[in-house]
Amino acid sequence: MKVKLILPSLTEAKSAFWRPIKYSLFPPIGLGTLAAFLDKDDEIDLQDQHVEELNLNDSPDLVLIQVYITNAKRAYSIAKLYRDRGIFVALGGLHVTALPDEAEKFADAIFIGPAEQTFPDFIKDFKSKSPKKRYISTSGRTLQNIPPIRRDLIKRDKYLVPNSLVISRGCPHHCNFCYKDAFYQGGISYYTYRVDEILTEISRLPGRHLYFLDDHLFGNPKFATELFEGMRGMKRVFQGAATVKSILEGDLIEKAAEAGLRSLFVGFETFSPENLKQSNKSQNLKLDYERAAQRLHDLGIMINGSFVFGLDDDKSDVFKRTVDWGIRNAITTATYHILTPYPGTRLYNSMVKSGRIITNDWDLYDTRHVVYETIGLSKEELETGYWWSYKEFYKWNNIFKASFSHDTFKHQMKHLFYTGGWKKFEEVWNVLIKIGGLNKMLPILELLLSDIENNSDIEQLETTPPNYNITLKSYTSNESVSEVAK
Numbered sequence: 001m002k003v004k005l006i007l008p009s010l011t012e013a014k015s016a017f018w019r020p021i022k023y024s025l026f027p028p029i030g031l032g033t034l035a036a037f038l039d040k041d042d043e044i045d046l047q048d049q050h051v052e053e054l055n056l057n058d059s060p061d062l063v064l065i066q067v068y069i070t071n072a073k074r075a076y077s078i079a080k081l082y083r084d085r086g087i088f089v090a091l092g093g094l095h096v097t098a099l100p101d102e103a104e105k106f107a108d109a110i111f112i113g114p115a116e117q118t119f120p121d122f123i124k125d126f127k128s129k130s131p132k133k134r135y136i137s138t139s140g141r142t143l144q145n146i147p148p149i150r151r152d153l154i155k156r157d158k159y160l161v162p163n164s165l166v167i168s169r170g171c172p173h174h175c176n177f178c179y180k181d182a183f184y185q186g187g188i189s190y191y192t193y194r195v196d197e198i199l200t201e202i203s204r205l206p207g208r209h210l211y212f213l214d215d216h217l218f219g220n221p222k223f224a225t226e227l228f229e230g231m232r233g234m235k236r237v238f239q240g241a242a243t244v245k246s247i248l249e250g251d252l253i254e255k256a257a258e259a260g261l262r263s264l265f266v267g268f269e270t271f272s273p274e275n276l277k278q279s280n281k282s283q284n285l286k287l288d289y290e291r292a293a294q295r296l297h298d299l300g301i302m303i304n305g306s307f308v309f310g311l312d313d314d315k316s317d318v319f320k321r322t323v324d325w326g327i328r329n330a331i332t333t334a335t336y337h338i339l340t341p342y343p344g345t346r347l348y349n350s351m352v353k354s355g356r357i358i359t360n361d362w363d364l365y366d367t368r369h370v371v372y373e374t375i376g377l378s379k380e381e382l383e384t385g386y387w388w389s390y391k392e393f394y395k396w397n398n399i400f401k402a403s404f405s406h407d408t409f410k411h412q413m414k415h416l417f418y419t420g421g422w423k424k425f426e427e428v429w430n431v432l433i434k435i436g437g438l439n440k441m442l443p444i445l446e447l448l449l450s451d452i453e454n455n456s457d458i459e460q461l462e463t464t465p466p467n468y469n470i471t472l473k474s475y476t477s478n479e480s481v482s483e484v485a486k
């Protein structure tokens, strides 16, 4: 059987305004996970439109498309193209689960909720020519003993972070603006792989760097403790995401640092208790954000702080206060969002009820546009303030200010190179993407994420320098700098 798996690009990823590197970070491991349920002799083609031109002239027996809100239009048009040729198309993902009635119009079958349990049933039905229209995940969700992800289908050289992992599903919290509760409705909403299976998977991955894409890596402290203990001595460096609360409580963060945690995505979101209550983000209420930041600095863990603008208690001073806080507390990188009420979430439902949703153009639900009636700020103030915050935080003088507020020279340099490298060398990233040399940057990323107390990481890099020859050759033989950098 020939199976085509497609991740259509997000609308914003193809816009001239957005940064291509942001969309060349992580491979579509969700599709790779589903591919593992197919037969060994099935012919599988996995394509990610963020990093390659889609070949839509083929004739597979089955097409599976992963749908997010801002790739929905593109996903539906790809689905139509195949269905017009009589090819069976199945759709799944967050947006399909949020709006199954909409998605169903463009598909022969849809998956609602996580698909690890329903996908094998679907394949059986498909092969016996009796597929159902809807496959709904409810009971029996588990990640234990499922086949290992088909990493052989992933084009590693097209991604900066090919060693991405997702070792859990969901999260123990219930924020109003988050997809999580809608996606996992009808069954358990937080579960993990077995630690021994994760350690085996890690040992299969080349290089040192890992990125855990889980919503909350510390969501189950017992599981996380076992994982970090198992990883100690594996000489890995890794990045992940966790809540402020989990950083402040107990000694999990120290265990993570000992296992190789070097950078953490932290959902600070807002400083306003009223906003936290509106978001049902009670886990952040009354917590000392500055102490959390300091604890991470003391362990040499860089911080990617996430902040949301546009909650009802935000006033026009929110942008400057948030940016100043990030610089003062030496946040390494900041991710700002305009509040976005995704369909299916409690936030969306309450805004629909109160008549505050102003558009259902899903392409605008990209956290850069205002799609609802604002309260404390005007729509224009919110969009202008959002762009101002990015520009301000990443000005060189502010990068220097944040970098030099660390205590040690090594920490200062790491901050400076990591933030500067990420935000200030767009054209270099564009060239690397164009010539397919992104993963050649991994040793540099690994160096930046190395233990600031441990020089052996630097020595190791010096003895195994990255191979830039292929990169340089294909670059010089193909295109001029200005063409590539456009």
Ligand code: SF4
Binding pocket: 170, 171, 172, 173, 174, 175, 178, 179, 180, 215, 216, 243, 267
């Ligand atoms: S903590 Fe993060 S992943 Fe969990 S419910 Fe809140 S926003 Fe969603």
